[in-house]
Amino acid sequence: MAEVSTQQGGQPLKYTVTHNRKPQHTHDAFIKWIVEEHLPLALPILKRHGVLGYSLFVTPPFLSDALKQEMAKIQPTWDIADFDCFIEYTIPDMQAMKNVVSDPNWAVATKDQNDWVDMERALVSLGYSTPYLLETGEVVNLRK
Structure with missing residues (x-):
């Protein structure tokens, strides 16, 4: 991977990963594994290497199925994302993630x-x- 160390206007980078569970596991068991087994081990490593944020966007099958039915009516040519979760890391630079994955822990x-x-x-x-658009309703980052 090319070296990516600069930020756009001081903004941190967002590094995202989608994950699909293996078929022998249920969606709920998969998310439980991430939250209860993986994250307690991973978060201290992320913090140690300067990762600024971590969020888990969970996409349960019942919501994906409902979305697929609705989108078939209004945007039938669109594909519906098919994954169990979307992980978003906020990082100061790509070196932070390189340091995470090279950490022995x-x-x-x-x-x-x-x-x-x-x-x-x-x-x-x-x-x-x-x-x-913020959750407060405030519009930001547009020229007035």
């Missing part, structure tokens, strides 16, 4: 991932996130 934190995660289907992305 990361192997411990991810020791069971091949039993749970369909690694061949994972999708990653790197970019910036700019809010324009």
Whole structure:
């Protein structure tokens, strides 16, 4: 991967990963594994290497199925994302993630991932996130 160390206007980077569970696991068991087994081991490593934030966007099958039915009516050519969760890391630079995955404890934190995660289907992305509408209703980051 090319070196990515600069930020756009001081913004941190967003590094995302989608995960699909292996078929022998239920969606609920998969998310429980991430939250109760993986994260307690992973979060101290993330903090140690300067990761600024971590969020887990969970996509339960019942919501994906409902979305698929609705979108078939209004945007029938669109594909519905098919994954169990979307992980978003907020990082100061790509070196932070390189440091995380090279940490010897990361192997411990991810020791069971091949039993749970369909690694061949994972999708990653790197970019910036700019809010324009806050939960308070305030519009931001637009020229007035």
